[in-house]
Amino acid sequence: MSRLGKITRRTLLVGAVAVAGGAAFGTYKIRKPVTNPLRPEHGASLNPYVIIDQQGISIIAPRAEMGQGVHTTLAALVAEELDADWESIRVLHGPPAAAYFNAALAHGALPVPDYDLKPWQRRVTQGLGAASKLLGLQVTGGSTSTVDGFERMRLAGASAREALKAVAADRLGVVRGDLRTEAGRVITPDGTEIDYRDLVEAAATRPVPQVELRHPYEWKLLGQSLPRSDMRAKVTGQAEFSTDIVLEGMKFATVRICPYLGGGMAGFDPAPALAVAGVERVLDLGDGVAVIASNTWAAMQGAEAVAIDWTPSHLPATTDAMFEQIAQAFAARPNSTMRDQGAPDDIPAGIEVEYRVPFLAHSTMEPMGATAVLQDGHLTVWVGNQAPREHLKVAAQAAGISEDNVTLHTVFLGGGFGRRVETDITRQAARIAALVPETPIRLTWSREEDMRHDFYRPAAIARMRGAVEDGRAVLFDAQIAAPSVTRAALGRIIGRQMGGPDKGHVEGAFDQPYAIPNYRVAGHLADLDVPIGFWRAVGNSFNGFFHECFIDELAHAAGRDPLQFRLDHVGVESPVAGGVLEAVRDMSDWGAPVSENVGRGVAMIWSFGTPTAVVIDLEREARGIRIARAFMACDPGLVLDPAIVRAQMESGLIYGLSAAVMGEITFTDGRADQGNFPEYDALRMFNTPRIEVGILQDNPHMGGVGEPGTPPAMPALANALFALTGQRVRSLPLLPHADFLV
Amino acid sequence: MSVSLTVNGTVRQSSLDPETPLLWVLRDEFGLTGTKFGCGVAACGACTVHIDGEAVRACQIALGDVWGPVTTIEGLSQGYTLAPLQQAWVRHQVAQCGFCQSGQIMQAAELLAQNPAPTDAEIDEAMAGNLCRCGTYSVIRAAIHDAARALNGGSAG
Ligand code: FES
Ligand code: FES
Numbered sequence: 001m002s003r004l005g006k007i008t009r010r011t012l013l014v015g016a017v018a019v020a021g022g023a024a025f026g027t028y029k030i031r032k033p034v035t036n037p038l039r040p041e042h043g044a045s046l047n048p049y050v051i052i053d054q055q056g057i058s059i060i061a062p063r064a065e066m067g068q069g070v071h072t073t074l075a076a077l078v079a080e081e082l083d084a085d086w087e088s089i090r091v092l093h094g095p096p097a098a099a100y101f102n103a104a105l106a107h108g109a110l111p112v113p114d115y116d117l118k119p120w121q122r123r124v125t126q127g128l129g130a131a132s133k134l135l136g137l138q139v140t141g142g143s144t145s146t147v148d149g150f151e152r153m154r155l156a157g158a159s160a161r162e163a164l165k166a167v168a169a170d171r172l173g174v175v176r177g178d179l180r181t182e183a184g185r186v187i188t189p190d191g192t193e194i195d196y197r198d199l200v201e202a203a204a205t206r207p208v209p210q211v212e213l214r215h216p217y218e219w220k221l222l223g224q225s226l227p228r229s230d231m232r233a234k235v236t237g238q239a240e241f242s243t244d245i246v247l248e249g250m251k252f253a254t255v256r257i258c259p260y261l262g263g264g265m266a267g268f269d270p271a272p273a274l275a276v277a278g279v280e281r282v283l284d285l286g287d288g289v290a291v292i293a294s295n296t297w298a299a300m301q302g303a304e305a306v307a308i309d310w311t312p313s314h315l316p317a318t319t320d321a322m323f324e325q326i327a328q329a330f331a332a333r334p335n336s337t338m339r340d341q342g343a344p345d346d347i348p349a350g351i352e353v354e355y356r357v358p359f360l361a362h363s364t365m366e367p368m369g370a371t372a373v374l375q376d377g378h379l380t381v382w383v384g385n386q387a388p389r390e391h392l393k394v395a396a397q398a399a400g401i402s403e404d405n406v407t408l409h410t411v412f413l414g415g416g417f418g419r420r421v422e423t424d425i426t427r428q429a430a431r432i433a434a435l436v437p438e439t440p441i442r443l444t445w446s447r448e449e450d451m452r453h454d455f456y457r458p459a460a461i462a463r464m465r466g467a468v469e470d471g472r473a474v475l476f477d478a479q480i481a482a483p484s485v486t487r488a489a490l491g492r493i494i495g496r497q498m499g500g501p502d503k504g505h506v507e508g509a510f511d512q513p514y515a516i517p518n519y520r521v522a523g524h525l526a527d528l529d530v531p532i533g534f535w536r537a538v539g540n541s542f543n544g545f546f547h548e549c550f551i552d553e554l555a556h557a558a559g560r561d562p563l564q565f566r567l568d569h570v571g572v573e574s575p576v577a578g579g580v581l582e583a584v585r586d587m588s589d590w591g592a593p594v595s596e597n598v599g600r601g602v603a604m605i606w607s608f609g610t611p612t613a614v615v616i617d618l619e620r621e622a623r624g625i626r627i628a629r630a631f632m633a634c635d636p637g638l639v640l641d642p643a644i645v646r647a648q649m650e651s652g653l654i655y656g657l658s659a660a661v662m663g664e665i666t667f668t669d670g671r672a673d674q675g676n677f678p679e680y681d682a683l684r685m686f687n688t689p690r691i692e693v694g695i696l697q698d699n700p701h702m703g704g705v706g707e708p709g710t711p712p713a714m715p716a717l718a719n720a721l722f723a724l725t726g727q728r729v730r731s732l733p734l735l736p737h738a739d740f741l742v
Numbered sequence: 743m744s745v746s747l748t749v750n751g752t753v754r755q756s757s758l759d760p761e762t763p764l765l766w767v768l769r770d771e772f773g774l775t776g777t778k779f780g781c782g783v784a785a786c787g788a789c790t791v792h793i794d795g796e797a798v799r800a801c802q803i804a805l806g807d808v809w810g811p812v813t814t815i816e817g818l819s820q821g822y823t824l825a826p827l828q829q830a831w832v833r834h835q836v837a838q839c840g841f842c843q844s845g846q847i848m849q850a851a852e853l854l855a856q857n858p859a860p861t862d863a864e865i866d867e868a869m870a871g872n873l874c875r876c877g878t879y880s881v882i883r884a885a886i887h888d889a890a891r892a893l894n895g896g897s898a899g
């Protein structure tokens with residue numbers, strides 16, 4: 001971390017030339033180069049992604065490492081072209097800086113299904129990356145990191161390499177083309193080796209050579225499963241998360257904020273808290289209190305002890321009333337009808353059903369936390385986060401100082417899943433640090449605080465009409481009602497209301513590659529103020545369930561095998577999507593006779609550019625229903641690190657299955673009824689299925705891998721339950737309806 | 743008043759209230775932040791450490807009740823050389839976010855100390871209290887088998 005210690009925003013690197021590998025390259029419409037934010041204490045930075053100093057090569061990952069392996073893959077992109085020695089490079093989180101904007105975030109902006117994008121539409125969406133640049137959105141999300149970094153990080157490595165070679169060529173009086181590079185050294189034809197470290201100071205002051213990228217068949221690192229750069233630190237307890245920073249004179253804090261969401265605090269009595277051994281101060285945060293103590297336990301005990309007069313929430317008093325409010329959205333005109341084919345109103349529905357899914361918590365393994373200190377008017381914050389620039393801005397506001405006086409270090413995230421885009425934890429930490437200047441504060445939320453102050457995956461309702469004829473679907477007509485995550489989250493993050501059709505609200509339903517003659521998906525935005533946010537796979541997490549369970553119903557109504565039925569509708573529309581269905585069919589030996597104690601279900605969802613199919617096998621045992629096996633196949637196109645893709649697929653699947661079996665947040669008087677794992681659990685080793693992952697690379701476009709495993713997991717499970725029991729459960733979680741092994 | 747306890751082979755004094763859970767003594771007072779807080783109610787296993795070789799939830803053991811020497815993740819390896827379990831964790835590239843992994847490794851270490859060649863079912867049973875929200879279970883199981891083979895003199899891999 002000290003390597004980046006002196007980096008401040010908007011400072012130009014001494015001797016830095018125009019940004020190599022940044023936005024100055026490539027196809028971006030806005031060509032004004034961004035400023036290199038790196039200003040190392042020692043050594044030199046060749047561009048925003050590479051620092052070389054006497055200790056070696058550090059690669060700066062502009063995205064947050066939250067378990068998805070992005071540090072490893074992004075570093076490999078640079079190292080591949082830089083010819084750095086993989087085992088000896090270090091990977092650091094990038095500081096908050098506009099240079100690290102995520103251009104791929106905008107790739108999903110057109111109201112067109114990803115599988116069906118025309119080449120010109122792809123170019124348009126790439127142009128939209130410029131909007132991310134203007135907003136400086138340095139966000140880790142949307143399964144975009146690798147797609148975004150694919151060109152610019154390789155270019156960063158390549159141009160740095162060529163700059164180093166140019167210096168060596170000058171020094172030795174040879175031509176640059178005669179030099180080669182290997183493991184952090186430039187090598188001359190006669191075998192003389194010069195370490196990059198001896199060239200870097202001069203290289204940093206040269207104009208950036210424009211270079212061609214290597215052809216994939218030359219790759220040595222990319223395409224391989226690499227040892228992850230963070231692995232050793234994570235098996236020795238050395239990896240630093242938000243509350244692992246140790247500072248001289250540090251105090252320990254926790255908060256207790258009004259649990260009646262939207263409510264506040266009329267008054268409080270700190271006396272009972274101050275009587276707890278170790279408690280030093282109770283601070284008024286407006287809508288709750290912070291307690292500062294000599295250790296976290298005392299702070300938590302103290303926070304419990306404060307007598308607080310809460311003011312009520314304005315939310316509906318019960319979860320049922322919330323669902324009623326969501327259902328009211330059906331009465332209004334839809335916000336979007338992004339799929340509208342044929343004449344759905346003219347086709348009589350053979351099936352008309354309603355589906356419901358609940359609110360969900362992110363429940364990251366690490367509860368929210370941060371470390372902060374305000375010293376001599378300068379605020380330093382350590383926080384694992386998915387949007388450093390937004391966090392920095394909020395920290396400055398909360399401390400009442402300018403952004404120039406804030407340093408924000410992104411540390412490892414103990415799980416993100418969308419939760420750590422939100423800036424609430426940073427706002428609190430900055431506020432508390434400002435209230436006790438010169439005192440370092442480690443702020444740790446209790447699990448209860450974390451679960452009751454989440455930005456939840458919204459509850460949603462789908463009304464479906466469908467019909468079949470001659471073994472095929474002829475009508476698929478969906479109306480989907482939920483509060484809008486896009487509006488809620490982007491409103492908070494960029495401070496402006498997004499109007500227009502909300503694609504995120506219907507993704508996973510309107511954009512699926514099925515050929516159905518009368519096919520309509522309408523999105524209705526519900527007016528309900530529960531705090532909601534990005535939850536792994538976002539809209540796909542509920543729409544995938546609606547879409548793929550209903551397809552299953554249509555298949556059974558048509559008297560067809562549900563996998564073959566899907567293939568018949570998908571294969572023509574998208575051979576790539578058909579490929580993943582065929583893969584899980586073969587992997588699972590679908591169609592072979594199974595015992596009557598086994599039920600199999602299938603689902604396929606195309607999300608974040610990657611079609612992913614799942615087959616789930618359930619087995620009835622004496623103690624309950626076991627999720628015995630899962631077969632997954634995905635096609636993210638070109639694969640940069642197969643082991644990481646596999647890990648992300650398993651991870652996404654388990655996250656989805658956990659939610660589908662037992663995930664549910666309910667509210668009473670605006671307060672979440674669930675506070676800790678005993679009430680909001682997840683799958684554990686004993687009830688997680690054996691998982692087989694097939695990775696295809698037929699997709700001509702690169703897709704994400706962090707989220708696409710989640711959406712198909714839930715409907716595949718519900719469809720398997722139907723196969724096992726004959727019971728069609730149209731709401732989640734499933735546990736109230738079936739005795740899963742838990 | 744101070745409480746004396748042995749942590750990773752070193753005798754240390756804690757000045758915290760004896761009711762304080764061991765977890766916070768380790769993290770806040772001793773700076774041993776490898777042991778994690780996940781729930782505080784014995785439901786996640788992130789805080790797992792050993793007392794006298796037994797895997798316990800440090801969020802549930804009061805400082806005053808610690809009955810033997812404490813080993814944390816920081817004390818598992820010998821200097822730079824990783825313990826066999828940690829090596830297996832690296833070979834299988836287990837960690838994703840990594841937040842649960844200290845607890846997983848400490849739980850697995852107790853299992854292998856008691857049962858040098860556990861079956862799948864025995865592993866599932868022993869690890870049931872350790873949650874991993876990233877879903878690394880399959881590689882954890884594989885790494886435990888692998889470490890068991892290595893410890894029994896077989897070849898790892
Ligand atoms: S923190 Fe101790 S078991 Fe969860
Ligand atoms: S690795 Fe993230 S919780 Fe286990």
